[in-house]
Amino acid sequence: MVIGEWPQYKWRLWRFPHVPSSQWRLLGERVLSGDREAQDLVKEFCTELATSWGISRPEDFYCVMSHQLAQSPWPKLGIPLDTYLRISYPSIKWKVWKFKFNDHYSWWHALGEDVLAEQQEAIETARQYLEELEATYMLHKCEDWYDAMKNRFPDTEVLRLRWLQVEKVLPRVFPNRPFKPWRLGELDHSWWAILGQTALASSDHPNNQLLRLFVEELESVLGIKNASDWYRIRRSQIPQTYLNRIEIMTGRKATDGLFLLLQAVHPSHEWK
Secondary structure, three states: OHHHHOOOOOOOHHHOOOOOHHHHHHHHHHHHOOOHHHHHHHHHHHHHHHHHOOOOOHHHHHHOOHHHHHHOOHHHHOOOHHHHHHHHOOOOOOOHHHOHHHOOHHHHHHHHHHHHOOOHHHHHHHHHHHHHHHHHHOOOOHHHHHHHHHHHOOHHHHHHHHHHOHHHHHHHHOOOOOOOHHHOOOOOHHHHHHHHHHHHHOOOOOHHHHHHHHHHHHHHHHOOOOHHHHHHOOHHHOOHHHHHHHHHHHOOOHHHHHHHHHHHHOOOOOOO
């Protein structure tokens, strides 16, 4: 191909009808490595794309749809467009969740998984998004979040939060707030099992606080004011949802499992 015959020339790859994918990847790698010549070329490419999309200022890139991006040569570079924009326009405080081409299950789910894997950039992105929601909907305490998930957020926002796995991500982003993850969304069998195993195995484990919140919530439902009030509670009075979760957490029948939880949450009480 002619590109190989004159490798020093600043070829505009996007103006050729057919270019090997390896050439695009090489250009993308040069951009990420800090190659100024490659960065200038891609900036020119990005400017031409922006013109074709009717974009007149950097912030207008928020409106680019995923199908527009997919139909352009941009993906061949191997650089996410939002990543490139953050590199090229560092003075703009980009909100990557606002890019329409990111608004799909894969992006939100990947962000949630990265948060749970303790990736700091993902945690910061999620923090900014969640704090923006708090400011918009005036969410000042945990109870406000529970209510918003059911009654205040529009369906599209709830869907994004489900994709993000908000029930796991919100407590991870704000570890000092006493969130009850089960009130934010459905948690799978393994989550409850791990909660029980870790909290019961060590009184110093961080999950002990979650276990305490769970038991205190059940006590509130049953009208229990102190540990001794449990003696008057019959199994039939406990909602089935709580019984199911107790069995998963302890691996025992509900009544036996409940006793284990009470011993862990009220260690100073002399149980009979």
